[in-house]
Amino acid sequence: MKKILVIEDEELVRHSLIDVLEAEEFEVVSAENGMIGIGLVHKEKPDIIICDIMMPQLDGYGVLTALQQDPLTNTIPFIFLTAKADKADLRQGMQLGADDYLTKPFTRTELLNAVNTRLEKHNAIYSQLHTKIEELCDTLIEPVPDEFLAPLKAIKSAAFSLYEIDTTTRSVTNQEILAVAEKLDWAADRIERLMQNFQLYIELEIIANNLQQIKVMRQQRSSNAADLIQQIVLAKAKTAQREADIKLGLQEATVKIADMHLQKVVEELVDNAFKYSLPGTSVGFLSLIKNATYIIYITMDNDHEVNTKFFNWLNGKNHEQSHAMTGLGLAIARRLVEIYEGEVYFGTIRDGRARVRVTLPCVL
Numbered sequence: 001m002k003k004i005l006v007i008e009d010e011e012l013v014r015h016s017l018i019d020v021l022e023a024e025e026f027e028v029v030s031a032e033n034g035m036i037g038i039g040l041v042h043k044e045k046p047d048i049i050i051c052d053i054m055m056p057q058l059d060g061y062g063v064l065t066a067l068q069q070d071p072l073t074n075t076i077p078f079i080f081l082t083a084k085a086d087k088a089d090l091r092q093g094m095q096l097g098a099d100d101y102l103t104k105p106f107t108r109t110e111l112l113n114a115v116n117t118r119l120e121k122h123n124a125i126y127s128q129l130h131t132k133i134e135e136l137c138d139t140l141i142e143p144v145p146d147e148f149l150a151p152l153k154a155i156k157s158a159a160f161s162l163y164e165i166d167t168t169t170r171s172v173t174n175q176e177i178l179a180v181a182e183k184l185d186w187a188a189d190r191i192e193r194l195m196q197n198f199q200l201y202i203e204l205e206i207i208a209n210n211l212q213q214i215k216v217m218r219q220q221r222s223s224n225a226a227d228l229i230q231q232i233v234l235a236k237a238k239t240a241q242r243e244a245d246i247k248l249g250l251q252e253a254t255v256k257i258a259d260m261h262l263q264k265v266v267e268e269l270v271d272n273a274f275k276y277s278l279p280g281t282s283v284g285f286l287s288l289i290k291n292a293t294y295i296i297y298i299t300m301d302n303d304h305e306v307n308t309k310f311f312n313w314l315n316g317k318n319h320e321q322s323h324a325m326t327g328l329g330l331a332i333a334r335r336l337v338e339i340y341e342g343e344v345y346f347g348t349i350r351d352g353r354a355r356v357r358v359t360l361p362c363v364l
Contacts, residue, residue, distance in 0.1 A: 002119060005046035007063060008081065009055040013104070017050065020108050023114070034058030038066055040074055048077040048118055050102075055077045061096060068097045077118040120264035132209055150192070151187035158183040180343040196327040200264075213341055220258035221363065225294060226250035226287060228259065232266045233285050240274040243343040247284040254363040255294045257340045262360075266296075269344075269356060271285050274297050276354070294362035310353045 004026050008014040016028055021028045029044050031037035035058050037051065049067075053060035060080055067073040081099045081295050099121075100114050158180045207213050222228065229250055237243045255262060272282050281301035288295055334344050342360040 001025060001027045002047045003027040003029065003044060003140075004045060004115065005037065005040055005051075007034060007048045007051040007055070007060070008047065009033055009052060011083075013052075017111070020111060024112060025256065027326065034060065034063040037063055041067060041076070046076065048079065048115060048122070050079045050081060050115070052081045061092065064096045064098060064361075072347055075122075077122050079114055079118060083336040118239075154183045154187040154190075158187070169273065197332060201328050201332050201335070203320075204332060204339065206341060208335065217258065217261075218256060218340060220256070222255045222257050222259045222262045224252065224264060225255045225362075226252040228262060228294070229266050229287065229334050229364035230287065232263065233270055236267070236270045236274065237283075242274055242283065243283060245279070245283050247282055249284070249286040251288045253287070253289050253294045256361040256363065257336075257342075261336050261340070265333045266359065268333040269296075271326060272330060273300050273356070277301055289362060289364075292362060292364055294360045295358075297355055298358075299349065301353055 004021055006014060006017045006021070006028060008017065008030070009032055011032070014032065018030055029040055031040050033055050034051075037049075038047075038058075041049065051060045051063055060082075064078055067076065067078070075098070077099045078097065080098050081102050081104060083104045099118050101108060102114055104299060119185045160243075161176070161180045161183075187361075207217070230248060233246060233248065234243075237246045252314065270285075277283055277300035282299075283301075284297070284299040286297040286299070337344050337358060337360065340360055342358065345357045345359075347355055347357065
């Protein structure tokens with residue numbers, strides 16, 4: 001049963017409202033002025049509020065202003081009652097956050113239509129929000145377990161090595177100590193990166209449902225895209241000891257994406273290009289401008305078996321398993337590209353080599 005709070009100083013009008021609403025099986029609580037009404041909002045937690053404007057002590061505008069300042073009450077549907085139909089009064093109420101107006105005198109049908117319409121709209125918004133939250137929760141819990149496995153295995157391996165050293169009588173070499181330290185250091189770095197990626201992933205999933213924030217983000221520009229890509233490729237190739245394998249052919253452009261986000265996209269894709277290709281085989285990085293679109297191609301020899309599910313994910317298939325298969329990094333890269341109105345796609349070229357294509361809008 002939906003609960004309605006009626007705030008009205010005229011006793012006859014107040015009781016008339018109560019009678020009509022109770023006849024429709026609403027639960028009704030009432031207050032004769034704004035001060036009492038605000039107290040009842042917090043105590044009774046109504047589903048909708050019907051409030052007169054002209055009242056002693058605290059008028060309807062004051063009630064609405066107070067409720068709008070509290071995050072616990074600012075989403076409750078609010079209908080004003082007024083004896084005036086002046087456009088300035090209507091505009092003032094709407095600017096404060098009122099959902100609807102009823103001008104006295106009003107009919108029973110007008111009252112019930114206004115109440116039911118606002119309740120239905122509120123329920124629809126709540127239902128959509130609840131669905132979004134459920135989808136977000138499902139999305140967020142998918143990638144964590146597999147991402148943790150590799151560093152946890154390294155920590156367990158290091159612990160086992162220490163245990164073996166402790167249970168033997170032989171002397172321990174510096175190389176053995178260094179090997180254990182390297183395992184622990186690698187695991188710590190992986191977990192730190194995972195935490196950073198997980199935080200960013202949560203932020204991006206929230207942003208993906210915020211059109212206003214997306215609009216602001218799409219005003220960002222990366223003015224030296226080719227230079228940024230080249231720096232990342234050279235640094236990653238050096239770390240992976242693949243400097244001799246890379247081939248570069250990059251066209252400079254101003255791309256419609258923030259520098260930090262383009263950097264993140266490229267870092268994740270370059271990491272995986274080296275991961276999914278064998279040392280000694282070429283990895284090419286090409287970029288060009290076509291029809292106001294900046295296209296980045298990453299081409300790699302596919303001489304060993306590559307996980308088919310990984311590539312299906314890049315093409316939008318088996319999305320429910322994508323995070324577990326490919327990790328947070330690629331999920332972040334894809335979401336970032338999508339936010340900036342781009343696409344990530346995998347395919348093969350004529351000679352059988354694998355190729356990832358990223359498209360982003362650019363400034364001509």
